[in-house]
Amino acid sequence: MTRIIDAWSQQPNELFLSQPWLATLLRWTRQDGGALAAASMTDATLAAMDAAGVERALLCAWSSPQGMLIDNDEVAAAVRAHPDRFAGVAAVDLRYPVDAVRELRRAVGDLGLVALRVVPWLWNLPPDDRRYYPLYVTCVELGIPFCTQIGHTGPLCPSEPGRPIPYLDNVLLEFPDLVVVGGHVGYPWIDEVISLATKYPNFHVDTSAYAVHRLPATLIDYMRGPGRTRVLFGTNWPMLSADRCLQHIDKLGLDPEAKDLFLGGNAARIFNL
Secondary structure, eight states: OOOOEEEEEOOOOHHHHTOTTHHHHHHHTTOOHHHHHHHTSHHHHHHHHHHHTOOEEEEEOEEETTEEEEOHHHHHHHHHHSTTTEEEEEOOOTTOHHHHHHHHHHHHHTTOOOEEEEOHHHHTOOTTSGGGHHHHHHHHHHTOOEEEEOSOOSSSSOSGGGOIIIIIHHHHHHOTTOOEEEESTTTTOHHHHHHHHHHOTTEEEEOTTSOGGGSOHHHHHHHHTGGGGTEEOOOOBTSSOHHHHTTTGGGGOOOHHHHHIIIIIHHHHHTTO
16 A cells, blocks of 8 residues: 655644735635635644545644744644654754754754754745754754755745755755755756756655646656655645645556655655654
């Protein structure tokens, strides 16, 4: 039986749902705030996972220049309540690098979270900014992946921090032991994404925020061949449900091995689930 793991989801709280940049995402996904709030309840999340056969979802904490939006303790509480369904991804405050490293160590060591995620457009700081570098060292020491967003932004914020080259290229050159997962595919720089994935064995891509039938053809070709071990399924729930994302999975033309790796095998390996 194919194991399905959602590599990017979140359990929004009231503070997250109040962010002004969310309005553009609601328009893109044809939702309203009320529907999103209802979908963000834990029971709704579990029901949506069950409807698509998702075994586990990685729930993300969120940090911004205004402070934590979904903090690590909230994520850890959700994981404790449903340890067989959720795993947690930490967030930290880039404004305070020493405290950020301490918080990451606490989130992993005390709370059991399995990765770190920083969303560059929230900070308008590309991933080769000096404020990230102590965190990269810590991720390597802790043996956890660093997750980030690549490509253009849905919110009305600058997209440049999500451009893979030169920013992620610099990081991958300087941290060959750092496992990196670039979320949201990387459009419109998909050729840059594939080039980095070809160049660096420690770089991976997740398809969150995309229904699979809308994935770029170049990425689908990569998934069928040498990229079968490098691409992870994700949703960006509650912006998109797994059922909606996977509706046309059979049209991708993946062989059984590639399909199993994409849907869950790669995430299980990378996040040590």
